[in-house]
Amino acid sequence: MNLGEILLHFLQSTGFAIFTWQQGLMILVSLVLLYLAIVKGFEPLLLIPIAFGMLLANLPGAGLMNPPEGDMPGGLLYYLYQGVKLGIYPPLIFLGVGAMTDFGPLIANPKSILLGAAAQLGIFVTFIGAILLGFTGPEAGSIGIIGGADGPTALYLTSKLAPHLLGPIAVAAYSYMALVPIIQPPIMKALTTKEEREVVMDQLRHVSKKERIIFPIMVTLVVSFILPSAATLVGMLMLGNLFRESLVVDRLSKTAQNELINIVTIFLGTTVGATASAENFLTWRTLSIIALGLVAFSIGTAGGVIFGKIMYKTSGGKVNPLIGSAGVSAVPMAARVSQRVGQEANPRNFLLMHAMGPNVAGVIGSAIAAGLLLNFFGG
Amino acid sequence: MGDKITFGDSLVVTVFSMTVVFVGLIILAVIISLLKNISVDKKIKGTEIEVPIVPKQQAKEEKVQPSVDDNELVAVIAAAIAASMGVKVPDINIKAIRRLPQNTPAWAQMGKQERIFGKL
Numbered sequence: 478m479n480l481g482e483i484l485l486h487f488l489q490s491t492g493f494a495i496f497t498w499q500q501g502l503m504i505l506v507s508l509v510l511l512y513l514a515i516v517k518g519f520e521p522l523l524l525i526p527i528a529f530g531m532l533l534a535n536l537p538g539a540g541l542m543n544p545p546e547g548d549m550p551g552g553l554l555y556y557l558y559q560g561v562k563l564g565i566y567p568p569l570i571f572l573g574v575g576a577m578t579d580f581g582p583l584i585a586n587p588k589s590i591l592l593g594a595a596a597q598l599g600i601f602v603t604f605i606g607a608i609l610l611g612f613t614g615p616e617a618g619s620i621g622i623i624g625g626a627d628g629p630t631a632l633y634l635t636s637k638l639a640p641h642l643l644g645p646i647a648v649a650a651y652s653y654m655a656l657v658p659i660i661q662p663p664i665m666k667a668l669t670t671k672e673e674r675e676v677v678m679d680q681l682r683h684v685s686k687k688e689r690i691i692f693p694i695m696v697t698l699v700v701s702f703i704l705p706s707a708a709t710l711v712g713m714l715m716l717g718n719l720f721r722e723s724l725v726v727d728r729l730s731k732t733a734q735n736e737l738i739n740i741v742t743i744f745l746g747t748t749v750g751a752t753a754s755a756e757n758f759l760t761w762r763t764l765s766i767i768a769l770g771l772v773a774f775s776i777g778t779a780g781g782v783i784f785g786k787i788m789y790k791t792s793g794g795k796v797n798p799l800i801g802s803a804g805v806s807a808v809p810m811a812a813r814v815s816q817r818v819g820q821e822a823n824p825r826n827f828l829l830m831h832a833m834g835p836n837v838a839g840v841i842g843s844a845i846a847a848g849l850l851l852n853f854f855g856g
Numbered sequence: 857m858g859d860k861i862t863f864g865d866s867l868v869v870t871v872f873s874m875t876v877v878f879v880g881l882i883i884l885a886v887i888i889s890l891l892k893n894i895s896v897d898k899k900i901k902g903t904e905i906e907v908p909i910v911p912k913q914q915a916k917e918e919k920v921q922p923s924v925d926d927n928e929l930v931a932v933i934a935a936a937i938a939a940s941m942g943v944k945v946p947d948i949n950i951k952a953i954r955r956l957p958q959n960t961p962a963w964a965q966m967g968k969q970e971r972i973f974g975k976l
Contacts, residue, residue: 587888594874594881601870608866613859617866688891695887703880838881845880849873854859 492537499755500535506758507531507750510648519655523628523746527647530554530750531758542751558748562640566745567633568713573738574629574840575693575717576730578808582833584688585681588788589800589831593838595784596804597846599624599777603769604850610765615639618850620766623650624773625843626657626807630710632749634847638854644753645763649770657810660771661778662818665802668782673789674822676797678831689722700845706855707848711841777805781835803832806839929953 488494510528514521533554534542541552560566583590604621612620615638622631623646631650635643653660666674693715701708720730785801799819803811815832861869933953938945960968 584888584891587885590881590885590888591878594878597877598874601873605863605866605870608861608863614861614865615859617861691891692888695891696884699884699887700880703883704876841884842877842881845877846873849876853869853873 490538492539496537497755499759500537503535503753503755503758504532506753507535513652513655520651522742523651524655526743526746527651527750530747531644531753532750533747534751534754542754554748554751557744558751560741560744561632561636561643561748561752564633564636564709566741567629567636568709569741570629570738570745571710571713571844572717573733573735573741574808575714575719576721576733577738578714578718578721578837578840579833580692580718580837581684581689582681582830583837584684584692586831586834588796589834590838590841592781592784592788592801592804592835593840593842594804595801596777596781596835596839597625597842598780599773599775599805600843600846600850602776603773606772607765607769610769612762613639615854616642618854619646620769621773622646622843622847622850623653623766623770624777624805625839625846626650626654626774626777626805626811627840627843628654630806630840630843630847632745633710634850637851640752641757642762642766643749644758645766646770647749648753649767652767653770653774654807654810657774657805657807658814658817660774661802661811661814664775664778665782665799665814665818668779669786669798671822673786673798674819675826676789676794677823677826678795678797678800678828681830686722686724690719693718693722696841700841700848704845704848704852706851707845710844710847714840714844774805778802781805781839797826797828797831800828800832800835803836804839804842806836806843808836808840809833811839812836 507528510524510531513519514524514528533539539552541554542558543552544555545551600621600623602621603624604617607617607620608614619631619635619639619642622634625631628647628650631646632643635646639646697708697712697715700711717730717733720726720733781801781804782798783801784804785796785798788796788801789798797819799815800812803815805811812829812832812835816827816829819826819828930950930953934945934948934950937950938948941948
């Protein structure tokens with residue numbers, strides 16, 4: 478082998494020689510997402526790993542997502558991706574979310590749990606829409622779950638039902654979650670009267686330590702008996718919550734809500750982004766998924782607000798319908814939106830804690846919805 | 857259920873799933889409500905913080921020695937009363953501020969001060 482051949486061989490193996498336009502476009506998409514995450518502050522904790530994973534997976538010839546061939550080991554991201562594929566990371570994220578979540582407002586006002594149920598309407602209406610657009614059952618279920626506004630749930634279900642759609646669904650779910658403060662208020666205002674928005678709700682009652690401890694155990698038992706397929710997500714969520722509320726395993730609680738969730742987020746985000754290869758992402762289906770995701774969010778919000786109006790009527794004007802929109806998980810952003818819109822109508826109104834009830838109920842609701850879809854289409 | 861499903865099937869899935877989501881969460885709501893009766897700590901059972909609604913222009917009187925003539929002190933007391941009543945300063949009408957004779961034991965005063973400084 479002479480120097481000329483070595484040089485030629487080297488040049489042929491560089492990224493420039495084997496670069497395709499599709500990869501170029503995907504790198505461009507990842508750069509746009511990085512811009513949105515860093516400059517515009519769109520869910521940066523997840524969007525940065527997702528976007529960079531996308532960038533890494535589309536580097537020509539690098540093969541970070543390649544599976545092992547013969548004696549050749551696979552790429553790094555391929556191995557990390559197994560945690561997504563096998564459904565390990567999302568429940569671990571749920572463990573951390575549980576440790577961070579205060580279910581007190583929900584325990585204090587159990588009726589607000591119904592708003593968390595109503596807001597799941599978006600999932601199923603979008604599911605019908607996706608079926609009409611020609612997606613298969615498992616794909617449609619994964620697209621609909623975007624409306625649950627719950628990242629880990631969406632990724633968990635998609636990894637089980639339609640792993641080839643993970644990239645577009647992750648991008649749609651997290652982008653819309655970042656856009657909650659823009660998407661929700663117009664829908665909330667359109668569906669409510671000023672009088673309804675001005676309702677000041679009674680202060681929540683005190684929740685005892687016993688109730689806080691019994692709650693996660695009870696929810697795990699009830700939900701898992703009704704729907705065993707939801708046990709993974711709900712069980713981990715509630716284990717995290719028990720760490721928090723028992724007050725005797727502070728170290729575990731802190732680890733779950735800091736180190737563990739951060740480590741898993743890095744792995745999850747990067748590898749989910751890495752599934753967005755050019756052939757998976759650059760199709761008309763991605764555009765329809767992004768459009769359907771918006772529909773899912775909007776209908777979920779509307780479902781919650783409309784049910785809120787029903788509760789306003791039945792309670793004799795004691796419930797502010799604005800807290801209904803918080804039923805679409807997206808904790809705590811959706812509850813903050815309820816607070817903001819409520820305060821615009823009446824500056825003395827503090828809906829935040831009232832909205833946290835439906836908000837955390839939405840997490841349980843979307844986990845149940847995911848369990849149902851898994852029941853119908855899994856395996 | 858197979859991969860390819862019809863519009864009709866999707867409606868069935870939707871109606872069934874929404875029903876299960878509702879029923880499941882209603883069961884949870886009922887159990888949580890029961891939980892309240894079983895487990896609320898005895899002492900605080902039923903305590904709800906009542907926020908008194910104070911009518912505007914209510915006369916507020918504090919008994920303080922008349923010799924104290926300190927505008928700053930008056931302003932501070934007025935602001936504190938307004939904040940605790942949740943109204944604006946112009947909405948309350950302070951007629952008099954008089955100092956009450958000190959009858960708290962010295963040890964209680966010490967304790968109170970320590971607590972205040974502990975919070976600062």
